[in-house]
Amino acid sequence: xxxxxxxxxxxxxxxxxxxxxxxxxxxxxxxxxxxxxxxxxxxxxxxxxxxxxxxxxxxxxxxxxxxxxxxxxxxxxxxxxxxxxxxxxxxxxxxxxxxxxxxxxxxxxxxxxxxxxxxxxxxxxxxxxxxxxxxxxxxxxxxxxxxxxxxxxx
Amino acid sequence: xxxxxxxxxxxxxxxxxxxxxxxxxxxxxxxxxxxxxxxxxxxxxxxxxxxxxxxxxxxxxxxxxxxxxxxxxxxxxxxxxxxxxxxxxxxxxxxxxxxxxxxxxxxxxxxxxxxxxxxxxxxxxxxxxxxxxxxxxxxxxxxxxxxxxxxxxxxxxxxxxxxxxxxxxxxxxxxxxxxxxxxxxxxxxxxxxxxxxxxxxxxxxxxxxxxxxxxxxxxxxxxxxxxxxxxxxxxxxxxxxxxxxxxxxxxxxxxxxxxxxxxxxxxxxxxxxxxxxxxxxxxxxxxxxxxxxxxxxxxxxxxxxxxxxxxxxxxxxxxxxxxxxxxxxxxxxxxxxxxxxxxxxxxxxxxxxxxxxxxxxxxxxxxxxxxxxxxxxxxxxxxxxxxxxxxxxxxxxxxxxxxxxxxxxxxxxxxxxxxxxxxxxxxxxxxxxxxxxxxxxxxxxxxxxxxxxxxxxxxxxxxxxxxxxxxxxxxxxxxxxxxxxxxxxxxxxxxxxxxxxxxxxxxxxxxxxxxxxxxxxxxxxxxxxxxxxxxxxxxxxxxxxxxxxxxxxxxxxxxxxxxxxxxxxxxxxxxxxxxxxxxxxxxxxxxxxxxxxxxxxxxxxxxxxxxxxxxxxxxxxxxxxxxxxxxxxxxx
Numbered sequence: 001x002x003x004x005x006x007x008x009x010x011x012x013x014x015x016x017x018x019x020x021x022x023x024x025x026x027x028x029x030x031x032x033x034x035x036x037x038x039x040x041x042x043x044x045x046x047x048x049x050x051x052x053x054x055x056x057x058x059x060x061x062x063x064x065x066x067x068x069x070x071x072x073x074x075x076x077x078x079x080x081x082x083x084x085x086x087x088x089x090x091x092x093x094x095x096x097x098x099x100x101x102x103x104x105x106x107x108x109x110x111x112x113x114x115x116x117x118x119x120x121x122x123x124x125x126x127x128x129x130x131x132x133x134x135x136x137x138x139x140x141x142x143x144x145x146x147x148x149x150x151x152x153x154x
Numbered sequence: 155x156x157x158x159x160x161x162x163x164x165x166x167x168x169x170x171x172x173x174x175x176x177x178x179x180x181x182x183x184x185x186x187x188x189x190x191x192x193x194x195x196x197x198x199x200x201x202x203x204x205x206x207x208x209x210x211x212x213x214x215x216x217x218x219x220x221x222x223x224x225x226x227x228x229x230x231x232x233x234x235x236x237x238x239x240x241x242x243x244x245x246x247x248x249x250x251x252x253x254x255x256x257x258x259x260x261x262x263x264x265x266x267x268x269x270x271x272x273x274x275x276x277x278x279x280x281x282x283x284x285x286x287x288x289x290x291x292x293x294x295x296x297x298x299x300x301x302x303x304x305x306x307x308x309x310x311x312x313x314x315x316x317x318x319x320x321x322x323x324x325x326x327x328x329x330x331x332x333x334x335x336x337x338x339x340x341x342x343x344x345x346x347x348x349x350x351x352x353x354x355x356x357x358x359x360x361x362x363x364x365x366x367x368x369x370x371x372x373x374x375x376x377x378x379x380x381x382x383x384x385x386x387x388x389x390x391x392x393x394x395x396x397x398x399x400x401x402x403x404x405x406x407x408x409x410x411x412x413x414x415x416x417x418x419x420x421x422x423x424x425x426x427x428x429x430x431x432x433x434x435x436x437x438x439x440x441x442x443x444x445x446x447x448x449x450x451x452x453x454x455x456x457x458x459x460x461x462x463x464x465x466x467x468x469x470x471x472x473x474x475x476x477x478x479x480x481x482x483x484x485x486x487x488x489x490x491x492x493x494x495x496x497x498x499x500x501x502x503x504x505x506x507x508x509x510x511x512x513x514x515x516x517x518x519x520x521x522x523x524x525x526x527x528x529x530x531x532x533x534x535x536x537x538x539x540x541x542x543x544x545x546x547x548x549x550x551x552x553x554x555x556x557x558x559x560x561x562x563x564x565x566x567x568x569x570x571x572x573x574x575x576x577x578x579x580x581x582x583x584x585x586x587x588x589x590x591x592x593x594x595x596x597x598x599x600x601x602x603x604x605x606x607x608x609x610x611x612x613x614x615x616x617x618x619x620x621x622x623x624x625x626x627x628x629x630x631x632x633x634x635x636x637x638x639x640x641x642x643x644x645x646x647x648x649x650x651x652x653x654x655x656x657x658x659x660x661x662x663x664x665x666x667x668x669x670x671x672x673x674x675x676x677x678x679x680x681x682x683x684x685x686x687x688x689x690x691x692x693x694x695x696x697x698x699x700x701x702x703x704x705x706x707x708x709x710x711x712x713x714x715x716x717x718x719x720x721x722x723x724x725x726x727x728x729x730x731x732x733x734x735x736x737x738x739x740x741x742x743x744x745x746x747x748x749x750x751x752x753x754x755x756x757x758x759x760x761x762x763x764x765x766x767x768x769x770x771x772x773x774x775x776x777x778x779x780x781x782x783x784x785x786x787x788x789x790x
Contacts, residue, residue, distance in 0.1 A: 021488075021489050022469075022487055022488050022489045022507075023469065023489060024489030024490075025469065025470065025471070025472050025486060025489060026469060026470055028472075029431065029470055029472070052489070056489075056490065059490075059491045060472075060489065060490065060491055063472070063474065063491040063492065063648075064471075064472025064473050064474050064491075064492070065472065065473035065474060066431050066471075066472045066473040067472065081393075081642075082393030082394055083393040083394040083551070083588060083591075083622070083624045083635075083638070083639075084393070084394050084550035084551050084556075084624050085393075086393075086635075086638050087551050087552060087624060087626055087630050087635075088551065088552070089776065089780075092775055092776045092777070092780075095773075095775050096753075096775065096777065099753050119432060119473070120391070120393050120475060120642060120645075120646070121391070121392070121393035121394065121395075121396075121432070122187075122432050122433075123187065123390065123395075123396030123399040123430075123432065123433060124187055124188055124191050124396065125393075125394050125395075125396055125548055125550035125551075125556070125622070125624075126188055126223030126224060126226075126396075126548070126550055126556035126557055126558075127188060127191050127192065127223065127226075127556075128550060128551075130191070135434050137187055137190060137191035138191065139188070139191040139192055140192075142780055143751070143775070143776070143777045143780050144751060144777070144780060144781055
């Protein structure tokens with residue numbers, strides 16, 4: 001199921017940032033945390049309420065990797081592709097998870113359980129390869145253990 | 155309570171000392187992101203449970219990272235009159251026994267990393283002894299902290315509090331000398347004197363190019379304009395570097411104090427911390443610290459009763475590497491896309507909202523209070539002639555002891571990688587160390603004795619960058635690494651200027667071709683040409699340095715490129731199109747492990763008989779190599 005939108009919550013988020021045009025990125029981040037992605041109608045609303053051209057709102061929403069214009073799953077898997085993870089086999093882990101969930105990077109499983117993305121370094125290089133699911137960092141991940149890790153997220 | 159006088163500071167300091175050395179048993183758990191990733195959260199929970207179950211009067215506290223990430227989760231036990239015992243790799247299961255042992259008044263020596271008989275307080279320049287004659291008995295055979303190979307050659311300035319204090323307790327920061335430097339600055343020094351002190355110290359930016367910090371501050375102070383900004387660059391984007399995260403999570407007040415000192419010197423009253431969204435714990439920690447500092451009168455109006463005002467706001471980044479570049483970062487702070495601009499006019503004159511803006515990174519700010527406390531002369535004695543002080547390196551990759559290492563500038567690569575970090579993993583051969591992130595380069599074994607400072611690293615075709623050091627062994631392919639970085643940079647190029655947008659893309663296509671067996675004669679020369687254009691024609695540092703990973707690997711590993719191009723072979727066995735997996739029948743015990751994990755059913759064979767690999771089915775995912783205990787799967 002796609003996540004539903006709580007309009008009141010959105011209004012209160014926008015209210016918090018009114019008059020602070022510089023904080024557009026933080027505003028969009030708060031909305032994304034709430035809704036899980038940035039729906040078109042909310043971007044239009046932000047543009048009107050904040051008095052920022054829609055083109056600028058849209059360019060920011062598409063420029064930064066943290067934002068998604070498509071609905072995301074309940075759990076966000078981020079495979080770290082930083083240098084340390086790369087040399088310790090991150091590509092193998094990525095392939096394993098793609099096969100396990102039968103999706104490619106950027107996609108969401110049909111049941112909206114997982115969205116699979118990559119990230120360039122989460123600063124946990126000492127424990128590479130690293131996979132971040134929601135806010136939990138899993139270190140020293142092995143292909144063999146991927147399934148067990150994913151099972152913790154329903 | 156608002157802190158106004160030195161007496162107030164001393165009062166809070168005493169509170170902090172009581173929290174640090176409470177006169178009863180105290181246990182700390184390193185709960186930075188690296189600790190949490192290895193289960194420190196659960197260790198903490200079990201500790202609380204066990205202590206309660208056993209009805210023991212023990213204080214349990216969260217601290218930052220001690221730097222030795224390989225040994226996380228790290229737990230320390232401090233009993234009154236005894237040395238502090240540092241335990242390594244503690245799991246929730248081990249906690250039960252640990253508490254039982256502690257109850258009997260013993261030490262679980264098998265799990266001990268080291269002991270500390272005293273603690274140095276760097277800011278004050280004093281050493282606190284915390285054990286008596288009696289306490290020293292029975293622990294003679296435990297290695298001292300300063301004698302552990304990993305710590306022996308380290309000198310911690312930026313990391314001096316990390317792992318020693320609860321990052322959320324301002325009183326513990328003050329107990330270790332914090333905010334006394336700020337008091338001195340605000341009440342006893344003029345802005346010019348502060349700038350002079352920082353200039354004399356020789357401190358240079360720890361985030362990349364190494365610009366002298368004091369000179370930058372002076373330019374910003376002298377720039378025209380009533381409103382000026384002070385910015386902390388916490389958009390630590392270099393893959394492989396995470397010292398800024400560790401400082402923000404383990405010692406946030408050092409950064410805030412550094413920023414107030416800088417703001418006073420420059421004449422700024424507003425500051426920003428631009429922090430990566432990928433660091434949620436750092437964001438939470440610094441947010442709480444700002445609130446607490448405001449409550450104590452150490453941020454906001456009339457700081458320490460000096461009539462000086464300074465406020466700090468946090469901005470979260472959006473996951474764009476280019477935003478680590480100062481002009482792109484400032485554009486992003488204005489709520490725009492993070493595109494850099496040409497720097498005909500420097501940001502110290504026209505930066506954020508076209509006003510004079512001074513930007514330094516986290517590690518640089520964290521050095522400032524110590525410089526003020528110990529003096530420029532003391533700081534300048536550390537390091538080399540052109541690079542003073544220490545630098546934090548994150549030594550990661552194929553190395554035995556991964557972690558954060560803070561050493562005086564000028565120490566050799568060999569000392570860092572071998573003496574401190576224990577050499578290459580699994581008895582493999584050292585091949586190269588990559589420094590400086592995507593703008594840096596790979597340094598080969600022949601240069602392992604190179605002293606590490608800004609100039610030396612640049613001279614050999616790499617750079618300091620923010621301090622990531624990724625160790626590579628014989629199983630790392632240098633063409634693949636160059637391809638990796640160019641793929642990274644292609645994704646992260648903002649697309650504003652043509653040389654960067656198109657040049658990186660073209661270079662990546664050539665490299666990808668080489669790694670996939672489509673390399674041709676002339677490719678190497680083409681890469682060199684593209685590198686020269688990128689360097690001359692790009693707008694910002696991302697583009698001008700983008701060719702470094704290619705040029706440095708070409709400089710030291712040209713043969714490897716040639717083998718890929720001419721023989722269509724990858725000697726390291728990384729480029730999937732250029733090698734095949736075989737099962738060595740001599741070594742294969744027929745355990746069937748590989749058969750079970752192979753997603754393609756490419757491996758077959760009877761149990762206890764040597765297996766065989768069907769090359770037409772194999773996708774080279776490496777799952778079989780990971781599980782094989784006999785090293786029977788070989789690349790050719």
